[in-house]
Structure formats: C-alpha cells, structure tokens
Amino acid sequence: MTYPTSFSSSPSLSDNVTWTGTVAVKATGESGMSGYQAASTTTGSMRSYPLSVAGAVWIQSTSVAVYGGNRAFPGGSYKAVVLAECVAQ
Helix, strand or coil, X not given: CECCCCEXXXXXXXCCEEEEEEEEEEEECCHHHXXXXXXXXXXXXXXXXXXXXXXXXEXXXXXXXXXXXXXXXXXXXXXXXXXXXXXXX
C-alpha cells in the first residue's frame, strides 16, 4: 500500500509540493496477524506486508502535502490516490 506522492488532479500549481506520509496496520481480525507491521518493508512511499493468516486486516494510509515551503494551497479541487494491491504468493 502507498501514501500519495502527487495529486491526481488539482488546480495549476506554480510551486513545489512536498509529500510525507505513513502506511500502518490499523487493526487486525486475528491474533496471528499481530506481527504484520514489524515484518513489513518500506520502499519510498510503499509499504509491503507479508500477509499469511486468513482474516481481515485494516491498513491506514496518512499523508501531508506542503505547498511552497508552507504557503496556502490555491483554491480549487484536489484529489490524490492511494494504491492498495494484494498479490497472491
């Protein structure tokens, strides 16, 4: 799963946007899933989890976008995308 590193749509921006974020296990449905966060790996904005127990897991993506060093963003509509993907092993 990733946190956003760009807007998928936004008004025209004349300055840089700096992104920071985290991806973390928020809750699990089974006690055998408690080690998922510790066993995860991070590459850039993506965190990978070795899911090995049947059940539900809730993963939270949080991000902060800072415009032009800390200026206000121009008015308009902004959208960013979080990618979550499950690949069978």
